[in-house]
Amino acid sequence: MAEPVLQLSDLRKSFGALKATDGVSLDLRGGEIHALIGPNGAGKSTLIHQICGSIRPDSGTIRFLGEDMAGLDMAARVRRGLGRSFQISSLAPEFSALRNVMLAVQARQGSSFRFLRPVASDGSLTGPAMTMLERVGLEARAKVPAAELSHGERRQLEIAIALALGPKAFLFDEPMAGLGPEGSKRLTGFLDGLRHEAPILLVEHDMDAVFALADRISVLVYGRIIATGTVAEIRSDPEVRRAYLGDAA
Amino acid sequence: MTALSRETLVSALLLVLLVAIPVAATMVGEPFYVTLATRIAILALAAVGLNIALGLGGLVSFGHAAFFGLGGYVAGIFATHAFNGEPLPFGLAATTSMPVIWLSAMALCGLVALPIGAISLRTSGVYFIMITLAFAQMIYYFAVSWPSYGGEDGLSIYVRNSFPGLNTAQPLPYFLLCLGVLVAGLVLFQLIKGSRFGTALEASRQNPTRLAAVGIAPFGIRLVAFAVSAMVTGLAGALFADLNRFVSPSMLSWHMSGELIVLIILGGKGRLFGPLAGAMVYVLFEYALGGITERWQFFLGLILLGVVLFARGGLLGLLAGKARHG
Numbered sequence A: 001m002a003e004p005v006l007q008l009s010d011l012r013k014s015f016g017a018l019k020a021t022d023g024v025s026l027d028l029r030g031g032e033i034h035a036l037i038g039p040n041g042a043g044k045s046t047l048i049h050q051i052c053g054s055i056r057p058d059s060g061t062i063r064f065l066g067e068d069m070a071g072l073d074m075a076a077r078v079r080r081g082l083g084r085s086f087q088i089s090s091l092a093p094e095f096s097a098l099r100n101v102m103l104a105v106q107a108r109q110g111s112s113f114r115f116l117r118p119v120a121s122d123g124s125l126t127g128p129a130m131t132m133l134e135r136v137g138l139e140a141r142a143k144v145p146a147a148e149l150s151h152g153e154r155r156q157l158e159i160a161i162a163l164a165l166g167p168k169a170f171l172f173d174e175p176m177a178g179l180g181p182e183g184s185k186r187l188t189g190f191l192d193g194l195r196h197e198a199p200i201l202l203v204e205h206d207m208d209a210v211f212a213l214a215d216r217i218s219v220l221v222y223g224r225i226i227a228t229g230t231v232a233e234i235r236s237d238p239e240v241r242r243a244y245l246g247d248a249a
Numbered sequence B: 001m002t003a004l005s006r007e008t009l010v011s012a013l014l015l016v017l018l019v020a021i022p023v024a025a026t027m028v029g030e031p032f033y034v035t036l037a038t039r040i041a042i043l044a045l046a047a048v049g050l051n052i053a054l055g056l057g058g059l060v061s062f063g064h065a066a067f068f069g070l071g072g073y074v075a076g077i078f079a080t081h082a083f084n085g086e087p088l089p090f091g092l093a094a095t096t097s098m099p100v101i102w103l104s105a106m107a108l109c110g111l112v113a114l115p116i117g118a119i120s121l122r123t124s125g126v127y128f129i130m131i132t133l134a135f136a137q138m139i140y141y142f143a144v145s146w147p148s149y150g151g152e153d154g155l156s157i158y159v160r161n162s163f164p165g166l167n168t169a170q171p172l173p174y175f176l177l178c179l180g181v182l183v184a185g186l187v188l189f190q191l192i193k194g195s196r197f198g199t200a201l202e203a204s205r206q207n208p209t210r211l212a213a214v215g216i217a218p219f220g221i222r223l224v225a226f227a228v229s230a231m232v233t234g235l236a237g238a239l240f241a242d243l244n245r246f247v248s249p250s251m252l253s254w255h256m257s258g259e260l261i262v263l264i265i266l267g268g269k270g271r272l273f274g275p276l277a278g279a280m281v282y283v284l285f286e287y288a289l290g291g292i293t294e295r296w297q298f299f300l301g302l303i304l305l306g307v308v309l310f311a312r313g314g315l316l317g318l319l320a321g322k323a324r325h326g
Helices: A044-052 A074-079 A097-109 A123-135 A151-164 A180-194 A207-213 A231-236 A238-248 B002-027 B031-056 B065-084 B098-120 B125-145 B171-194 B196-206 B208-213 B218-244 B254-267 B274-290 B296-310 B314-320
Strands: A006-015 A018-028 A033-037 A059-064 A082-085 A169-173 A200-203 A216-221 A224-229
Touching: A006 A044, A018 A033, A018 A044, A018 A224, A033 A207, A044 A082, A044 A169, A044 A200, A074 A082, A074 B208, A082 A151, A097 A123, A097 A151, A097 B196, A097 B208, A123 A151, A151 A169, A151 A180, A180 A200, A180 A207, A216 A231, A216 A238, A224 A231, A224 A238, A231 A238, B002 B031, B002 B171, B002 B274, B002 B314, B031 B171, B031 B196, B031 B218, B031 B254, B031 B274, B065 B098, B065 B125, B065 B218, B065 B254, B098 B125, B098 B218, B125 B254, B171 B196, B171 B218, B196 B208, B196 B218, B208 B218, B254 B274, B254 B296, B254 B314, B274 B296, B274 B314, B296 B314
Parallel strands: A033 A200, A033 A216, A082 A169, A169 A200
Antiparallel strands: A006 A018, A006 A059, A216 A224
8 A cells, every 4th residue: 555645643732731632643545535523622623733834733743745744834835735725714805716726826836936927917827727716616706806705605716726736635624614505515526526636634514525525534532533434434433423423423 | 997997097197297297397497396296206116115015015114214214325325435535345436326326225225124024024913013113223223323424413415426318416307317216116016016926925915824825935925025125115215315415314213114104004005106196195295284384294194094094095095996906
């Protein structure tokens, strides 16, 4: 078996007496969707922050494509191929949808210290950016400032930006949040095909989506992974049922 | 679309006014108004520089007087050494040639801005404002206490520095020269704003986390913007010293930093012609009300209050509507 794309080993992070991450080991393999679920306060966000580089773990390692990520900030991790979306949409609100994606295209090309050539007429930026908007079905709203997009459209734009980075792994933090059943269904179908481009670590509360998409599921409770397995294994795991799923399963 | 073309129209009108007044004043033999217009052009250029950091990058530098003053001292020191026939420190030949002086002023300001920016940009918000102020005050007190170049009394430029093919001692040619540099500064601002760098810089103002999440570290973008901004303001400082034929620590003081911010807020921050609109209103106010009362700044304060409360886009926002992004 090839080395996993992303590998967390014995990751620990405490805030005072609270062990937000308590010895988490987890991996993401090529071609899979690995869902991370857990009740509120389980430490999912803290874990995401550590993977992205905005919180430094107390101990343990995060390896991405075989490289230790310790000491790399968020931007450096993204440049190495970690594409993320945010739990709460994080966009440049004054820029149009298209220009938000163009920013990602320009970042991927690695050339932000160019001062003179106008981006508006730069086909090497607008072309790929438009393609990404078309992929998420947002092309008709390309010229609209991000601040004026609906909630659902902003979620789509987040995905388009992550796609434009051409990442080696996706990290999606509750992409379905606030989408409604119709939107969730469409996004579920979209993510289903996306796993072949790059594996996805999916943090999600929408259990229908998780069960439909995940190759593997890890359950995080009080900072610990209490179970990792296939959908069937997780559904039937008594400890998971007790801690988390309750009657939903 | 209409808002955009209206902004272009208003901007063109401002430029025409700026050119027409001194030309007309020269024809009727009122050179004072030429000096007034030159002052507007130079202050506008200084604010165009600050507008790169403040308007595009959201970096509220309360220390840009440092660069304005440094530019001024470069002009003054070059002129003094050339007048006395002494070489400059480090064995450089003194010259009264403005292009050399401008490049020197810009180079110095860029070099000084890098360490100041590198330290200041580790903070944000009110701390950034305070730390840039602190650096500027350090340079101010250094100038006050350094006797070689006049200390507190400042430094006179006996003969205005020269520009090839132009009689800079005459008000109108010097105005046209400053106007040309202002236009060059405006073109640079517009190019930066529309470029990849400008996109990253504006994104760093709107949402630095978003910028980092596409793989661009905001720090480097901001640092370069701060340095470029300082260079343009420093160039304006060199022109200002030559206009007054005098440079003193007051060019370095925090009043000056505040004045530059006021020009931008008044005119419309982040907008191409905001600094020019702000400088026009400021200088005309200073002249018109300054003749009536010493307390003209009280009335300026009222206007500023009105702008901040009711016209966030500044005067340009009022005249030309809300700014639109591509």
